[in-house]
Amino acid sequence: MELQPGREAVVRVAVATLWTSPEAVRQVDRPALTAQTDIPAWVSGMDTEEQVGDCVLSQLLLGERVLVTELRPDGWARVVAVEQPAAKLDPRGYPGWLPTDQLAPVDPASAGDPLVVDATVTELRAAPAGPVVLPGVVIGTRLVPAGPAEAGWRPLHVPGHAAPLWLPDDELASAPTGPPSAEEVLAVAQRLLDVVYVWGGLSAYGIDCSGLVHLAWRRFGVMLPRDADDQAVATTPLPLGAERPGDLYFFARPGGKIHHIGIVTATPGDHDHRRMLHACYRHRRVLEEPLPAERTATLVGAHRV
Missing domain, CATH: 2.30.30.40 (SH3 Domains)
Structure with missing residues (x-):
């Protein structure tokens, strides 16, 4: 069996990185491009600015399905990550590029729960x-x-x-038979405390704010969209003050789209003191903290999955 455009394939490496284009990859990205990726080496080899380069779109986990839409002779495949909803980009899933040797054809013999x-x-x-x-x-x-x-x-x-x-x-x-509790999801996210912030990251080696939310719910079979603004559309708004641990905070600057998301870790106290767990761009790691004033100024809503 071979990879073919128009057919699904599956990821055959532990963690594959989805790129904006083959031409966008950098010298520092070599450990993430091989037939057996070394994501810890990739993350540790980047400086803080390279960790937030916009050449990375997302990451895919071993066994994750993609739709192959194009195969290039230089060993790259354009794919749609069908398990990472991204309605504004493609109704089928998140589009991007992967090295073809990180993919395998779907094996019907391995079907099952x-x-x-x-x-x-x-x-x-x-x-x-x-x-x-x-x-x-x-x-x-x-x-x-x-x-x-x-x-x-x-x-x-x-x-x-x-x-x-x-x-x-x-x-x-x-596989869960029903929706997880907020406490269960929050407990998974808390296991990723201090993981390095990597733009587009979706693993325990490096992760971004929406990736943390996507991965925490994915553990329980809930496929939230990949990006924060899409996650806001896919969840239910709450009145501020009604949020509870495991709900979500969304952030946007005046006139801008949602650019950040965090997971509520405490019921708001007196004077609306709020806390959240999030992958923080400024601190370049996952942390749990009270919302600082500058973050509260951009808080636009609380939602529930």
């Missing part, structure tokens, strides 16, 4: 407690089991690998 990775970061192995084959797998990744657990390890179908790979069974969770 997936399990979701619940470890913040883990690694797939060739056998129970065996050699590492695919490091850097992150929370929210969904993979189909290839059989029952054995001695505390679970075999999984992994794109690009003919034989099953293995994870500890306690690092996997069943």
